[in-house]
Amino acid sequence: MGKSQETFSKKEKEKKRLKKRQDKEQKKEDRKATSAKGQDLEEMFAYVDDNGNITNTPPDPSKKKKEISQEEIQIGVSRQAPIDPADLIRKGTISFFNASKGYGFIKDHVTQESIFIHQNALTVSVKENDKVSFEVEKGQKGLNAVNVKLIS
Numbered sequence: 001m002g003k004s005q006e007t008f009s010k011k012e013k014e015k016k017r018l019k020k021r022q023d024k025e026q027k028k029e030d031r032k033a034t035s036a037k038g039q040d041l042e043e044m045f046a047y048v049d050d051n052g053n054i055t056n057t058p059p060d061p062s063k064k065k066k067e068i069s070q071e072e073i074q075i076g077v078s079r080q081a082p083i084d085p086a087d088l089i090r091k092g093t094i095s096f097f098n099a100s101k102g103y104g105f106i107k108d109h110v111t112q113e114s115i116f117i118h119q120n121a122l123t124v125s126v127k128e129n130d131k132v133s134f135e136v137e138k139g140q141k142g143l144n145a146v147n148v149k150l151i152s
Contacts, residue, residue: 091151094130106134106145117145124150 046054050066090108092115097104102119104126115136126132126148134145 088135089133090136091131091133092145094126094128094132097126097128099125099127104128106132106148113143115143115145116141117148121146122148126150 045058046056047058049055049059090110092106092108094117095105095107095114097117099119104117105114106117107114115134116139117134121134121144131151132148133151134148136143137146138144
């Protein structure tokens, strides 16, 4: 008599397939039980209260509504005060500089962040641990130091 053609892995795959089918049928039954198809139109409404929260209770028509003038409504970003040029100049210490490759990093004294520096932004030659003043501009990969000057 020959061996059965049904191996253990085939039995396991068939069990998984049956379990998946049963789970799918169970989810289908659950969706039918909790569906919103049989609800009234009033039960499906959502309301927004005075604070902007969504509720299922309609607003009270006898309640006095708050009047808002058009001048109070701000659209867009509020104006910022102009930046003082003295605030743009920062001070820091050169933490790393490779003269042969022409780049390095400055550690800002205030924020303690590393800022990239390229030799084209230098007015004089610098080396590590030199104290410098510089301005910052946004580069492709982050902040870049420009107008770098030695301070004594």
